[in-house]
Structures are given as C-alpha cells and as structure tokens.
Amino acid sequence: MNSITTSPRPPDGARRTALRASLLHALREPHSADDSASYEYFEDGLLLLEGDRVVRAGAAGELLPGLDERDDLHEHPGRLIVPGFVDTHIHYPQAEVIGSYGTRLLDWLERYTFPAEARYVDYDYALARAHAFCDELLRNGTTSALVFCTVHAQSVEAFFAAAQGRRMRVIAGKVLMDRNAPEHLRDTPERGYEESAALIERWHGQARLGYAVTPRFAPTSSARQLALAGKLLQEYPGVHLHTHLSENVEETRWVAELFPEASDYTDVYDRAGLVTGRSVFAHGVPLTERERHCLGRAGAALAFCPTSNLFLGSGLFDYEGARAAGIEVGLGTDV
Numbered sequence: 001m002n003s004i005t006t007s008p009r010p011p012d013g014a015r016r017t018a019l020r021a022s023l024l025h026a027l028r029e030p031h032s033a034d035d036s037a038s039y040e041y042f043e044d045g046l047l048l049l050e051g052d053r054v055v056r057a058g059a060a061g062e063l064l065p066g067l068d069e070r071d072d073l074h075e076h077p078g079r080l081i082v083p084g085f086v087d088t089h090i091h092y093p094q095a096e097v098i099g100s101y102g103t104r105l106l107d108w109l110e111r112y113t114f115p116a117e118a119r120y121v122d123y124d125y126a127l128a129r130a131h132a133f134c135d136e137l138l139r140n141g142t143t144s145a146l147v148f149c150t151v152h153a154q155s156v157e158a159f160f161a162a163a164q165g166r167r168m169r170v171i172a173g174k175v176l177m178d179r180n181a182p183e184h185l186r187d188t189p190e191r192g193y194e195e196s197a198a199l200i201e202r203w204h205g206q207a208r209l210g211y212a213v214t215p216r217f218a219p220t221s222s223a224r225q226l227a228l229a230g231k232l233l234q235e236y237p238g239v240h241l242h243t244h245l246s247e248n249v250e251e252t253r254w255v256a257e258l259f260p261e262a263s264d265y266t267d268v269y270d271r272a273g274l275v276t277g278r279s280v281f282a283h284g285v286p287l288t289e290r291e292r293h294c295l296g297r298a299g300a301a302l303a304f305c306p307t308s309n310l311f312l313g314s315g316l317f318d319y320e321g322a323r324a325a326g327i328e329v330g331l332g333t334d335v
C-alpha cells in the first residue's frame with residue numbers, strides 16, 4: 001500500500017515536513033520526447049521529508065491521510081517542485097565576466113577570463129566570490145555542479161568551504177596550467193601535481209564534495225603536466241577528470257600544432273590516460289568519428305554547453321552523433 005502510514009516515524013526529534021504542490025521527477029533517461037515511462041508527474045503532489053531527507057513523493061490524495069498533527073504541512077498551489085538541477089560544466093571565477101563582449105574563445109580567455117582568475121590568488125576574495133556563486137546557483141535551482149576553480153589552490157579551498165556550508169553536491173578542482181597563459185597564472189607540472197594531491201587528500205569525499213583533476217585544456221598544459229594528471233587518476237581512483245575538448249575548429253588546429261604526435265585532440269588526452277569512465281569533457285563540438293568512438297568506448301562523458309557554444313560562436317553540438325557512439329551527455333552552462 002502506497003501510503004506514508006507504512007513509513008515508521010523517525011526517531012524523536014526528527015521533524016517531518018510535507019510540501020504540497022505539483023511534482024515532477026525523472027525515473028530514467030527518456031528514450032524519446034514522449035517517453036512517459038521515464039518520469040513521474042503528480043498534478044497535486046506531496047513531498048515528504050524527514051529532517052532534510054526526502055522519504056516519499058506521490059499523489060497528495062494518497063499521502064495526505066498518513067499525516068498527523070505533528071507534521072508540518074506547507075501548501076504551494078500552482079507551484080511545481082522538481083529535483084535540483086545538475087550543471088555539468090561551470091567556472092565559478094567566470095560568474096563576474098558573464099556576457100562580456102568578446103570575439104571567439106581564445107580572445108575571450110585573454111581579455112576577460114585570465115584577468116578575472118588572477119584575483120583568486122587572494123583567499124578572502126575567492127571566498128566572497130564562492131559564497132556569491134553558490135547562492136546564485138541555489139537561487140536558480142542548481143544543487144549539484146562540476147566546477148572549474150583557478151590555478152590557485154586557495155580558490156579550491158574557498159569554493160569547497162562555501163559549498164560544504166550549503167551541503168551542495170559539487171565536484172571541483174584546481175586548474176592545471178603550465179604554459180600559454182600569463183606567468184602569474186601558471187603552475188609547473190610538479191607543483192600542479194602536489195597541490196592537486198593535497199587538495200584531494202583534504203577534500204575528496206568530505207560531506208558531498210568530490211575532486212576532479214582539472215587541466216584547463218591541452219593548449220595550456222605540457223605533455224608532462226597531462227601525464228602527471230593521469231598519474232593522479234591512477235593514484236586516486238575515485239576522483240574525476242574535468243577539462244575542455246574541441247570547443248571550436250581554431251582550437252583543434254592549435255592542438256594539432258602543439259601535439260604533432262597525437263592523431264587528434266582526444267588522442268592527446270588518451271595518451272596521458274585521461275580518457276576514462278570518470279572523465280567529463282566540456283564541448284566536443286568538432287569531433288571525428290574516431291574521437292567519438294574513443295570517448296564512447298571509455299565511458300567518458302561530454303558536457304554540452306549550448307549557451308556558451310552560441311555566445312562564443314563555437315558551433316553546433318552533434319548530440320545524435322555523440323549518443324550513437326555511446327557517449328554520456330549532460331548539460332552545462334559554462335559561465
């Protein structure tokens with residue numbers, strides 16, 4: 001019988017809260033636009049929480065009779081409750097340069113991104129921005145995110161502290177960047193490795209936090225730095241890999257010049273052991289069939305960032321091509 005009367009009362013002190021509104025949640029990935037078995041929708045629904053945990057979601061008519069006077073019922077007629085959104089690719093230091101006018105990616109990095117990221121050398125500044133960023137995510141319904149910080153370890157410290165205080169599910173990491181960037185934003189392969197390892201030890205698995213080894217993208221890392229990123233993945237098998245891949249054609253040409261030994265952009269990462277089932281690559285706009293198969297075979301995922309692709313004129317993402325190759329695709333904002 002689908003009733004909350006079957007849920008035992010929580011131990012003394014734990015409060016039950018019931019929220020009455022329309023409810024919508026996904027049960028699995030939809031196979032088509034009208035795949036009604038992939039979600040559940042209750043026009044008049046009830047969400048029951050014990051403390052801060054959801055214990056039931058269903059039709060109000062079925063669940064209301066199980067409530068009693070100790071329960072706290074909040075009614076929100078005409079409102080829709082959905083699970084928190086997941087942003088699969090976002091940069092917290094770039095919230096302050098959203099919408100800055102630029103031409104294309106590489107120009108945009110030089111003009112706006114790098115100057116903004118330089119300020120995160122200061123922990124207090126980073127912490128203030130991390131608090132503002134987390135508040136903004138929650139205000140927009142995003143409770144989980146995969147996040148770029150900056151090259152400064154303290155930017156990661158600040159971000160995890162802010163997210164942990166709000167009990168958010170975030171995976172983040174220090175940017176690895178040892179070339180083709182301003183000097184004050186560069187690390188070295190060894191320093192990047194050591195700082196990442198220390199951050200993993202301190203934060204990975206704490207509360208709802210996870211770590212992603214985060215080389216910015218192939219042009220800003222030497223082959224040695226990418227290899228050490230691969231070593232981190234081997235040494236800490238629970239962490240993720242998060243980077244950019246093939247955002248536009250100009251970038252892929254640059255990568256071909258920088259890594260002539262690689263067969264394509266994806267191969268640069270693959271040679272370093274970075275294409276895995278725990279890897280998330282932002283963009284993947286121009287990709288060859290070989291690259292798609294390499295990603296799909298490894299179980300890697302792409303973060304599809306439509307707003308960014310259009311704003312920076314990067315191109316259109318081939319969703320069908322990615323899915324046909326078995327690549328997992330998630331949505332990202334990339335601000």
Ligand code: GUN
Pocket residue numbers: 091105109113216217244247308334
């Ligand atoms: N590729 C490397 N770095 C970045 C970045 O900060 N933003 C975007 N959109 N692409 C990148």
Ligand code: ZN
Pocket residue numbers: 089090091244282334
């Ligand atoms: Zn990005």
